[in-house]
Amino acid sequence: MTDASARAAARRPGEQALTSLGLATPAPDPADASPHSFPGGGRWRTEVPSCEGPEALAVVLKESSRLDVPIHRISQGSGVWMLTDAEITEMVEATAERDIELCLFTGPRGTWDIGGSTRSDSGGAGLRARGHDAVAGCVEDAVRAAELGVKCLLVADEGVLWTLHRARAAGLLPADTTLKLSALVGPVNPASYAVYERLGADSINVPSDLTLDHLTEIRRVSAAPMDMYIEAPDDLGGYVRMYEVAELIRRGAPLYLKFGLSKAPGIYPYGHHLRELTLATAKERVRRGRLALDLLARHGADGDMAPLGTRLPGPLNRFEISS
Numbered sequence: 001m002t003d004a005s006a007r008a009a010a011r012r013p014g015e016q017a018l019t020s021l022g023l024a025t026p027a028p029d030p031a032d033a034s035p036h037s038f039p040g041g042g043r044w045r046t047e048v049p050s051c052e053g054p055e056a057l058a059v060v061l062k063e064s065s066r067l068d069v070p071i072h073r074i075s076q077g078s079g080v081w082m083l084t085d086a087e088i089t090e091m092v093e094a095t096a097e098r099d100i101e102l103c104l105f106t107g108p109r110g111t112w113d114i115g116g117s118t119r120s121d122s123g124g125a126g127l128r129a130r131g132h133d134a135v136a137g138c139v140e141d142a143v144r145a146a147e148l149g150v151k152c153l154l155v156a157d158e159g160v161l162w163t164l165h166r167a168r169a170a171g172l173l174p175a176d177t178t179l180k181l182s183a184l185v186g187p188v189n190p191a192s193y194a195v196y197e198r199l200g201a202d203s204i205n206v207p208s209d210l211t212l213d214h215l216t217e218i219r220r221v222s223a224a225p226m227d228m229y230i231e232a233p234d235d236l237g238g239y240v241r242m243y244e245v246a247e248l249i250r251r252g253a254p255l256y257l258k259f260g261l262s263k264a265p266g267i268y269p270y271g272h273h274l275r276e277l278t279l280a281t282a283k284e285r286v287r288r289g290r291l292a293l294d295l296l297a298r299h300g301a302d303g304d305m306a307p308l309g310t311r312l313p314g315p316l317n318r319f320e321i322s323s
Contacts, residue, residue, distance in 0.1 A: 156184050
């Protein structure tokens with residue numbers, strides 16, 4: 001389906017049936033729509049998260065071919081430190097063959113630390129890097145991954161984000177390295193979203209419980225690519241937004257559609273004791289992606305996908321880096 005035909009056929013879910021029953025949905029307000037898109041065209045990209053090693057990656061790539069699920073980015077959650085050099089190299093080469101961006105998480109982070117506050121009812125400092133040594137560990141992960149060919153790094157701490165952005169500007173990381181903010185610390189208002197952009201984030205995860213109006217508010221202040229779980233893991237709420245996918249794109253573009261999985265046990269940090277679960281859930285995440293893409297097609301909203309192989313965010317606003 002071409003972009004033009006997709007737009008011409010666009011409809012709301014259940015539109016014809018509800019109209020015939022006197023329950024017509026109000027027409028979308030053009031003022032709610034995001035005016036932004038990815039550089040090179042397109043308003044949405046896809047991401048398969050929680051791909052924890054070469055074996056899970058092979059499952060995702062095989063299943064995406066079988067189900068014809070286009071993938072722009074594959075991300076991992078356990079961390080760079082949980083992979084050997086050989087495993088990282090294998091993942092880099094496999095994704096490069098398909099022109100897919102590979103994103104690995106930097107660590108350590110507060111939930112895998114000795115700090116007791118993260119296990120309190122309040123959550124304490126959460127995923128942030130506790131102390132200088134934790135920041136140093138994240139930088140070590142970033143440099144190591146970049147040297148092995150990884151071009152996207154996942155970050156869960158504001159200070160680490162700013163540090164890696166400065167390292168990128170100083171040439172300590174390749175200039176085309178992208179920095180992705182974790183859903184575990186995602187902003188929930190336009191002011192904080194704009195701050196993360198200025199700290200160096202190239203794509204920013206937002207919690208999946210944000211309303212459509214919240215997305216519109218964010219898009220009035222920032223064009224930085226947004227990442228959103230269309231189906232969120234249970235530890236992030238387990239929200240399922242699949243039926244809203246067309247409207248999420250309309251409000252939130254440029255948007256990465258993240259195909260997560262609810263009702264599945266956590267797998268971080270991954271090890272072979274979790275192998276069968278990890279491979280099964282990796283396969284099902286791709287299937288969930290196919291279901292979301294089918295919904296987009298049925299609603300005539302599948303024509304604005306960004307070209308496969310594109311990964312850069314375009315010009316973004318940054319805080320000035322002082323010498």
